[in-house]
Amino acid sequence: MDHREFDVVVLGAGAVGENVADRARAAGLEVAIVEHELVGGECSYWACVPSKVLLRSSTVLRAARRVPGAAEAASGELDVAAVLARRDEWVSDWDDRNGVAWVESIGVELVRGHGRLDGERRVVVTRPDDTEVALVARHAVAVCTGSTPNVPDIPGLAEARPWTSREATSARSAPRRLAVIGGGVVAAEMASAYAGFGTEVTVLARTTMLGSMEPFAGEAVAAGLRAAGATVRLGVSPERVDRGDDGRVVITLPGGNTIDADEVLVATGRRPRSTGIGLETVGLEAGAWIDVDDTLAVTKLADAAADGAAPWLYAVGDVNHRALFTHQGKYQARAAGDVIGARALGRAVDDARFGIHAATADRVAVPSIVFGDPEVATVGLTAAAAEEAGIAVRLAEVPFSSASGAGILADGYEGRARLVIDADRGVVVGATFVGPDTAELVHAATIAIVGEVPVDRLWHAVPGFPTLSEIWLRLLESLGRPEADG
Numbered sequence: 001m002d003h004r005e006f007d008v009v010v011l012g013a014g015a016v017g018e019n020v021a022d023r024a025r026a027a028g029l030e031v032a033i034v035e036h037e038l039v040g041g042e043c044s045y046w047a048c049v050p051s052k053v054l055l056r057s058s059t060v061l062r063a064a065r066r067v068p069g070a071a072e073a074a075s076g077e078l079d080v081a082a083v084l085a086r087r088d089e090w091v092s093d094w095d096d097r098n099g100v101a102w103v104e105s106i107g108v109e110l111v112r113g114h115g116r117l118d119g120e121r122r123v124v125v126t127r128p129d130d131t132e133v134a135l136v137a138r139h140a141v142a143v144c145t146g147s148t149p150n151v152p153d154i155p156g157l158a159e160a161r162p163w164t165s166r167e168a169t170s171a172r173s174a175p176r177r178l179a180v181i182g183g184g185v186v187a188a189e190m191a192s193a194y195a196g197f198g199t200e201v202t203v204l205a206r207t208t209m210l211g212s213m214e215p216f217a218g219e220a221v222a223a224g225l226r227a228a229g230a231t232v233r234l235g236v237s238p239e240r241v242d243r244g245d246d247g248r249v250v251i252t253l254p255g256g257n258t259i260d261a262d263e264v265l266v267a268t269g270r271r272p273r274s275t276g277i278g279l280e281t282v283g284l285e286a287g288a289w290i291d292v293d294d295t296l297a298v299t300k301l302a303d304a305a306a307d308g309a310a311p312w313l314y315a316v317g318d319v320n321h322r323a324l325f326t327h328q329g330k331y332q333a334r335a336a337g338d339v340i341g342a343r344a345l346g347r348a349v350d351d352a353r354f355g356i357h358a359a360t361a362d363r364v365a366v367p368s369i370v371f372g373d374p375e376v377a378t379v380g381l382t383a384a385a386a387e388e389a390g391i392a393v394r395l396a397e398v399p400f401s402s403a404s405g406a407g408i409l410a411d412g413y414e415g416r417a418r419l420v421i422d423a424d425r426g427v428v429v430g431a432t433f434v435g436p437d438t439a440e441l442v443h444a445a446t447i448a449i450v451g452e453v454p455v456d457r458l459w460h461a462v463p464g465f466p467t468l469s470e471i472w473l474r475l476l477e478s479l480g481r482p483e484a485d486g
Helices: 015-026 041-045 048-064 080-090 097-105 165-170 185-196 215-227 299-304 326-344 383-388 404-409 439-450 468-479
Strands: 002-011 031-035 109-112 114-117 122-126 132-143 147-149 177-181 200-205 231-234 240-243 249-252 258-261 263-266 270-272 313-315 368-370 375-380 393-399 416-422 427-435
Touching: 002 015, 002 114, 002 326, 015 031, 015 041, 015 097, 015 132, 015 326, 041 048, 048 080, 048 165, 048 185, 097 109, 114 132, 132 326, 165 185, 165 263, 177 185, 177 249, 177 258, 185 200, 185 215, 185 368, 200 258, 215 231, 215 375, 215 416, 215 427, 249 263, 375 439, 383 393, 383 416, 383 427, 393 468, 404 468, 416 468, 427 439, 439 468
Parallel strands: 002 031, 002 132, 031 109, 132 313, 177 200, 177 263, 200 231
Antiparallel strands: 114 122, 122 132, 147 270, 240 249, 249 258, 368 375, 375 427, 393 416, 416 427
C-alpha cells in the first residue's frame, strides 16, 4: 500500500470539508481532501441549491399574481421543463469539474475514493480502481462526511423504492401524484415545489408542520400548501407502503384507508453518515453522531489525550449533530480549520465564548429558512424553548399588515413576526418571520442576538420606509417606548 503524509487530512469534500481544507491551507498547512462522490457535496448537487432553484419559479409566479398589473401579465402556466433545465445549470449537470478546479487552485490535493480511519492520524482510501493509499496526518484529521436521509421502519417502505431529498431534487420530470411523508423543512419545501409544478401532492405529517418552530409558522405553511392545491393531513403515520408491479405506490393509513401515488418522498429527518468510515478503529461508535467541543475536536479523544497534547480528530458539519445546516457547517469549518492551523503552528487558541476558534453560535443563533409559500425565517429560541431554558420571556408579536412595505409588496399580504426577549437581560434571544419574502429579514435578527444588542438600543436602528424591515419598528412599538431614567 502506498503511504503519503500531509499536515491535515479532510474526509469529505462537501461544502464543509472544502472550508476546513481552505482555512487549514490558508494557515500554511499541507492538506489532502478525500471524496468518493462529487466535490461540492450534498448542498451543491442534491440539497440547498437545487431545491431553492426548483422553488423559485413558482414563488415568483405566485408573487406576480398578487400584484395587479403584473397579475394580468402572469396568466400562463409554469414551464416545468424550463425549471428543471435551470436546475440542471445550477448543479452543472452533476459535473464537479469546477469544484475540482477550485480545490486545486488553493493548493489542496484531492484524493478520489472512499476514505476510512485506520487508527490515530491515519486514513486509508480505496480508490476507484480498488487500489489503496494510506494518508498519514502529522497534525489532524477532520471528518466532514455529513448526513443522509433517514428512512423510517414502516413495513414495505424500503422495498417501495421511496424518493429521498436526492431523488426529489434531481428528478427529470414531475410525477402526476406525489405523497410526502414528514412535516419538516424538506417536506414543506418539496411539497411546495411540486405543487407549483401541478403535481397532486399529499403531505402526511406525524404531528404538525414544522414542529420545532413557533406553532403559527407551521400553521401558515400548512395553509399555504393547501392554497396551492396540496392535501395536508396532520397527526397521521402510514402503517404500510407498497409499490406494485405497475409502479403505483399505495400507502395504507390507520383504519385501512389508502392513498395512491406515483412516487413517495420520505422526509423524516437525517442520520449521520458515519458508518464504514473506521470510527471503531479509534474507539468511537460506527453509525453514531460524533460529539465535539466548541472547537469541533472530538470530545472523547480530546478528553483522553495526555496533558498538553493537541487534539488530532475533528468532526465538522452535520456529522456532529450540532446544527444540520450548510451555513452552520461552513461556520464550524472556518473555526475548525483555523484552530487546527493555530494548534499545529503553536499559536494562541481563542476558544472562549464567541472566540475566533469556537462555534458559539451553534448554541444561541442558528438561522433557519423554509423557502415555501409563505417563507418562514427563524433564528435563536422559540418562546417554548426559551421558557424551558428558564428564561423570563417577553414577547413582541405583530402582523405584517402593520408595515406599509408588506402591503406594497403584495395585495392582501399575510404574515406574522415575533421576537422572543429575555426580560431580565433586555435582549432578543429568538425571532420568527412568516410571510412572502421574509428570508432576508433573519440576518438582522441574527446580528441582534449574536451582538446581544439591548432592545432599548434597537429603537435607534431605524428601518427604511417602505420596506418589510419596518416590521422591526412595529415589534418595538408593541413593547412600548423605554422610560427615561430618573
